[in-house]
Each structure stands twice: as structure tokens, then as C-alpha cells.
Amino acid sequence: MNFGRYKRIGKMRYVKKGTEIADEYSVYATNDEKAADVLLKNGLYNESAYYYIQAMEKVVKTAISSKIDVTNTYYAAKLKAIGHSLDLAIDFFLELLVYGKDDVLSQQLEHQLKAVVFKNVRFSSLHNNIRYPIYSEKWGSYGFLEISREDCEELQHMLKVLKEYMKQIQVMI
Numbered sequence: 001m002n003f004g005r006y007k008r009i010g011k012m013r014y015v016k017k018g019t020e021i022a023d024e025y026s027v028y029a030t031n032d033e034k035a036a037d038v039l040l041k042n043g044l045y046n047e048s049a050y051y052y053i054q055a056m057e058k059v060v061k062t063a064i065s066s067k068i069d070v071t072n073t074y075y076a077a078k079l080k081a082i083g084h085s086l087d088l089a090i091d092f093f094l095e096l097l098v099y100g101k102d103d104v105l106s107q108q109l110e111h112q113l114k115a116v117v118f119k120n121v122r123f124s125s126l127h128n129n130i131r132y133p134i135y136s137e138k139w140g141s142y143g144f145l146e147i148s149r150e151d152c153e154e155l156q157h158m159l160k161v162l163k164e165y166m167k168q169i170q171v172m173i
């Protein structure tokens with residue numbers, strides 16, 4: 001069967017300057033936060049949590065993109081490998097932040113970001129578990145993660161603290 005050409009949805013817009021990428025990430029982070037707020041208000045907690053996590057990921061990528069030339073082949077590949085992972089974005093940001101600096105500073109910054117701002121939450125599993133059922137061989141059944149209003153408010157607060165932290169850290173580096 002030949003169905004012909006596929007219909008395209010949307011129009012691709014290209015940005016060539018590395019410095020503009022940080023601005024683009026910032027806009028997307030703001031839009032994700034707005035979507036999360038609307039979803040929270042309407043009681044769609046899993047969906048709201050997902051967008052808060054996406055907003056945090058883009059806030060971190062904004063900070064990354066403001067410090068490096070993301071059109072450089074190495075950095076472009078690194079960002080692509082990070083994908084939608086907030087955990088990997090945090091790790092890469094810390095790597096850039098502390099590169100060549102002493103171990104004590106490195107440990108302090110990692111603690112501030114992971115323990116204080118993100119409260120030691122592992123976002124890699126949370127990101128997918130919010131949206132998809134999880135099969136457990138141990139229990140022989142599927143589990144469904146249910147996010148509460150309080151969970152969303154906690155993520156909303158983390159995003160607020162992260163944005164403030166990034167403003168302060170940008171002044172320091």
C-alpha cells in the first residue's frame with residue numbers, strides 16, 4: 001500500500017547562533033511552567049508534575065546554554081544525549097560549573113543542587129512513571145504512580161527555588 005507523503009504538523013524554525021539557544025530554552029521553560037500551573041489548577045496532577053519536571057529540565061539547559069557554545073559538535077551531542085533527563089542535565093551542568101575547580105567546591109555545589117534544591121528526588125524514574133504503568137515482576141502486576149496535589153506543589157516549589165538558585169549562581173560564575 002502506498003499512502004503517499006505523510007502530513008507534516010507544525011513548521012520547523014531554525015536557530016543557528018548558540019547564544020540564542022539559552023533564550024529559546026527559557027521560553028520553553030516558562031511555557032512548561034504555565035502549562036503545569038493550568039493542569040494543577042484543573043486537578044490533572046500527573047500531567048502537571050510532568051510539565052514541572054520538564055520546566056526544571058529546561059531551566060537547567062538554559063543555564064548550560066548560556067555558558068557554552070551549544071552549536072559546537074561536542075556540546076550539541078552532549079545535549080542530545082541528555083534528552084529529556086533532568087538528572088543528566090543536572091550532572092552536566094555541575095560538570096561545567098566545577099570543571100577544574102577543587103573537590104570541596106564541587107561537593108558543596110552538588111549538595112546544594114541535588115539535596116537542597118531537588119531534595120534528593122531521582123527524576124529519571126519519576127519522569128516516565130508519571131506517564132506510564134510500571135510492570136513489576138516481583139508483584140506480577142502493573143503499578144500506576146498517582147501524583148497528589150501536594151506532590152505537584154512540592155515540584156512547583158522546587159522549580160521556584162531552582163530558578164532563584166540559577167539566578168544567583170549565574171552571578172557567581
